[in-house]
Amino acid sequence: SYIMEAADDISYGIADIEDSVEKGILTVEQLIDALDYEYQSLVEKYGLQNDDEMKRIVSVASESASKADNCANSHFFITLRVEINKRLPQHACKQFIDNIDKVFHGNFNRALI
Numbered sequence: 001s002y003i004m005e006a007a008d009d010i011s012y013g014i015a016d017i018e019d020s021v022e023k024g025i026l027t028v029e030q031l032i033d034a035l036d037y038e039y040q041s042l043v044e045k046y047g048l049q050n051d052d053e054m055k056r057i058v059s060v061a062s063e064s065a066s067k068a069d070n071c072a073n074s075h076f077f078i079t080l081r082v083e084i085n086k087r088l089p090q091h092a093c094k095q096f097i098d099n100i101d102k103v104f105h106g107n108f109n110r111a112l113i
Contacts, residue, residue, distance in 0.1 A: 002103060006092035006112040013113075014084060018077045028065075028076055032058050057083040088113060 020026045026034070039054035060083055065076035092112040102108035 002096060002108070002112055003092070006089075006096075009111060009113045010085065010088045010092070014077075014081050017080075021073060021077075028073060032062070053087070057087075 021028055021031055035058060036054055042048065043051045061076045061079040064079035065072040068075040095112040099108050
């Protein structure tokens with residue numbers, strides 16, 4: 001069930017982010033700032049090595065959007081989804097493997113993502 005929850009978190013999380021822009025709750029620029037802020041706080045909290053990874057992901061998505069003749073937001077989110085889906089499943093897998101004993105014994109009490 002941990003693996004299925006991670007898959008749901010990945011797919012629904014990106015969809016929820018996209019909905020926030022489509023509904024006018026956030027602009028793409030506000031979203032980019034929020035993603036960077038949250039990622040940097042996680043880098044600091046957990047001592048992550050890839051401290052500029054979110055900037056790279058957003059840069060690729062922004063570049064895709066800038067090349068689009070129309071539907072720039074759609075291109076941004078398609079690329080964002082692809083770039084995140086390249087990384088988060090690997091992260092979830094590593095978390096699962098690194099904590100397999102806790103998972104097996106029912107002591108793993110957090111999400112993989």
